[in-house]
Amino acid sequence: MKQVELQHETIALQQEQGLWKDGNFLKLWTGQSLSMFGSQITTMALPLVAVMTLNATPFQMGVLHAAEYAPFLLFGLIAGVWVDRLPKRPLLIAADLGRALLFGLIPLLALFGSLNIALLCTVAFLAGILTTLYSIGYQSILPYMLGKGQLIDANAKMEFSRSVAGVTGPGLAGLMVQWMTGVFAIVLDALSFVVSGILTSTVSVKEPQPKKEGQANASVWKDMGEGLRIVFGSPCLRSIAACSATTNFFLNMTQAILILYATKELGFTPVEIGLLMTLSSSGAVLSALMSSRLVARFGFGPVITGSAFCQGIAGLFLFGAAGGKTAAFTMLFISMFLMGLATTVYNVAQVSFRQSITEPELLGRMNATMRFIVWGVIPLGAFAGGSLGTWIGLYPTILTAVCGGMLSFLWVFLSPVRTAADGRTKGADA
Known part of the structure; x- marks a missing residue:
């Protein structure tokens, strides 16, 4: 027991050392924060453009949301191979600038009267490919920049930025859509990616040497298979992926x-929706501030399992999101507030845990496989939501999703993750 407490204290001490004085991390963090801010605007603006400008149907809304995340399902595994084989910093820069160009096309298409649902979905899909590379790349580059004891704090800071962006981005997007149009709100997203790319280009990081010619010609399929074996061969990674x-x-x-x-x-x-998202995102901000302390105090396992359970509980309040506008707003706020609170803690804990138990040279493939599984189901869920919304109605579809989501915590609760402390588990290897 004393040994576990000492390990937790060591983690807490390492978390407090160095990050605020680490210029490379601060530049990467600032760029990532700006990128997240712009992305939150687009997350709000894209569906509002589809609904209010293009009169999208429930099915088309499902297709649009699916298009954003389909690249994780289609290209997630091979993206991990590229991230492991190529220098990561140039990949991050290219992904930022490429997304800036793609999102900049939306207002231009609208200006010439050429924007439609098909083109909106195409832009979302192509940007999703670059987001796939970026999200795997930045998770994989952090362990080369920081010590293991600093990863929890670094991921907490990243989640804090995501949370703050969630507070400010949707509200600003709602105002811009209300006062101007959704397509021009997306201009801010494009600009944020440009600034993020510039900041990342100034980061200096000691990356691994490129693979030698013989290694570089090794089978891509073999490397993708190795990523699958890393995740599915580990009881902890496998259960986290399933959850x-x-x-x-x-x-x-x-x-x-x-x-x-x-x-x-x-x-x-649009303003009311932006206000709802802004207020409810404050839960994520609070949890980002305390998540690293929770892990240091209780260990990875209890925090991952407990936060996964709370995600399901948060969904129950959506049952009350019907009837009067005020009551529906209140129930939506409570549900989204609690969901943000639990999800941020869960993400900080499980991402840091994954990074701590995986060899650095395998991080790209591990992260890619996790993204392939975890984000690959997003387009399937979105498509199912759009289809069910057309078939049985929007509110019944929401209730169906709530009932299914409540069971997700069982994957980690019934696995060795539940007993994990600092990257090790009782009775099973990670």
Whole structure:
């Protein structure tokens, strides 16, 4: 028991050392924060453009949401091979600048009257490919920049930025859509990616040497298979992947149609939707501030399992998101606030745990496989949400998703993850 407490104290001490004085991390963190801010605007603006400008149907909303995340399912595994084989910093820069160009096309298409659902989905899909590379790349580059004891704090800071962006981005997007148009709100996203790319280009990181010619010609399929073996061969990684995938599938059944439900059936304006997302995102901000302390105090396992359980509980409040506008707003706020609180803690803990138990040279493939599984189900969930929304209605679809999401925590609760302390488990290897 004393040994475990000492390990937790060591983790807490390492977390406090160095990051605020680490210029490379601060530049990467600042760029990532700006990118997240812009992405939050687009997350709000894209579906509002589809609903209010292009009059999208529930099915089309499902397709749009699916298009954003389909690249994780189609290209996630091979992206991990590229991240492991190529220098990561140039990949991050290219992904940022490429997304800036793609999102910059949306207002241009609208200006010439050429924007339609098909083109909106195409841009979302192509940007999703670059997001796939970026998200795997930045998770894989952190262990080369920081010590293991600093990873929890670094991931907490990244999640804090995501949370703050979640507070400010949707509200600003709602105002811009209300006062101008959604397509021009997306201009801010494009600019944020440009700044992020510039900041990342100034980062200096000691990356591994490129593979020698013989190694570089090794089978891509073999490398992808190795990534699958890393995840599925580990009871902990396997159960985390299953838990996250189950949550994402049912959560995105709801998210695909939530804005359509809020505008068409509840009568919310873009400003009211932005206000709802802004207020509810404060839960994620609070949890980002305390997540590293929770892990240091209780260990990875209890925090991962407990936060996964709370994600399911948060969904129950969506049962009350019907009827009067004020009551529906209140229930949506409580549900989204608690979901943000639990999800941020869960993400900080499970990502840091994964990074701590995986060899650095395998991080790209491990992260890619996890993304392939965890985010690969998002388009499937979105498509299911759009289809069910058309078939049985929007509110019944939301309730169906809530019931399914409540069971996701069982994957980690019934696995060795539950007893994990600092990258080791009792009775099983990670």
